[in-house]
Amino acid sequence: GAGVSQTPSNKVTEKGKYVELRCDPISGHTALYWYRQSLGQGPEFLIYFQGTGAADDSGLPNDRFFAVRPEGSVSTLKIQRTERGDSAVYLCASSLGLADAVQFGPGTRLTVL
Amino acid sequence: LAKTTQPISMDSYEGQEVNITCSHNNIATNDYITWYQQFPSQGPRFIIQGYKTKVTNEVASLFIPADRKSSTLSLPRVSLSDTAVYYCLVGSRTSMDTGRRALTFGSGTRLQVQP
Numbered sequence: 001g002a003g004v005s006q007t008p009s010n011k012v013t014e015k016g017k018y019v020e021l022r023c024d025p026i027s028g029h030t031a032l033y034w035y036r037q038s039l040g041q042g043p044e045f046l047i048y049f050q051g052t053g054a055a056d057d058s059g060l061p062n063d064r065f066f067a068v069r070p071e072g073s074v075s076t077l078k079i080q081r082t083e084r085g086d087s088a089v090y091l092c093a094s095s096l097g098l099a100d101a102v103q104f105g106p107g108t109r110l111t112v113l
Numbered sequence: 114l115a116k117t118t119q120p121i122s123m124d125s126y127e128g129q130e131v132n133i134t135c136s137h138n139n140i141a142t143n144d145y146i147t148w149y150q151q152f153p154s155q156g157p158r159f160i161i162q163g164y165k166t167k168v169t170n171e172v173a174s175l176f177i178p179a180d181r182k183s184s185t186l187s188l189p190r191v192s193l194s195d196t197a198v199y200y201c202l203v204g205s206r207t208s209m210d211t212g213r214r215a216l217t218f219g220s221g222t223r224l225q226v227q228p
Contacts, residue, residue, distance in 0.1 A: 033216065040220075041220060042200055042219050101162065102216060104157050104158065105156050107154075107155075
């Protein structure tokens with residue numbers, strides 16, 4: 001596709017469960033970002049990849065959150081032992097490089113019951 | 114990270130020009146100013162980016178005074194479809210900087226366009 005895609009679009013899980021959220025960036029984009037957004041707030045930075053490596057993971061709230069990008073394209077955000085406070089829209093974005101305009105995907109709405 | 118301050122909300126009518134001002138008093142020399150638009154249930158969409166003076170594209174204009182401590186996003190002749198949240202971001206584009214510095218969002222300005 002032409003834009004960043006994210007799957008699933010919605011995910012409902014129970015407290016304590018493990019979830020994976022997938023991001024397919026725009027083809028050729030080397031930079032990939034994960035954000036999360038709570039209702040009424042701006043997006044909050046989580047982690048940034050340049051290629052396969054996490055260049056900055058300072059936004060990950062704790063060690064229950066982990067993200068990978070093994071081949072420098074698709075990325076997966078993994079959340080262990082989910083908590084109700086993890087409920088949010090998780091946004092993925094990509095850009096050709098750090099200096100280029102960042103394009104966002106539609107997000108995955110995660111609800112932890 | 115340079116902090117930005119924007120009005121929480123603004124109201125306008127169709128056909129009017131809308132100017133949203135963002136304050137960024139501690140902007141750094143290498144920082145650029147970027148504006149994003151976000152509709153409900155969608156990811157933010159890049160609108161415009163600038164460093165100084167004026168930048169114009171097919172969607173908007175961005176005015177940046179000489180001291181760069183503020184910037185104004187100008188939307189000409191808004192329509193109902195311009196109702197959205199607008200975010201002002203300040204960050205460096207250099208390859209030395211991290212993703213966090215490149216894109217730190219505030220709470221944005223909620224623009225409501227009335228018929």
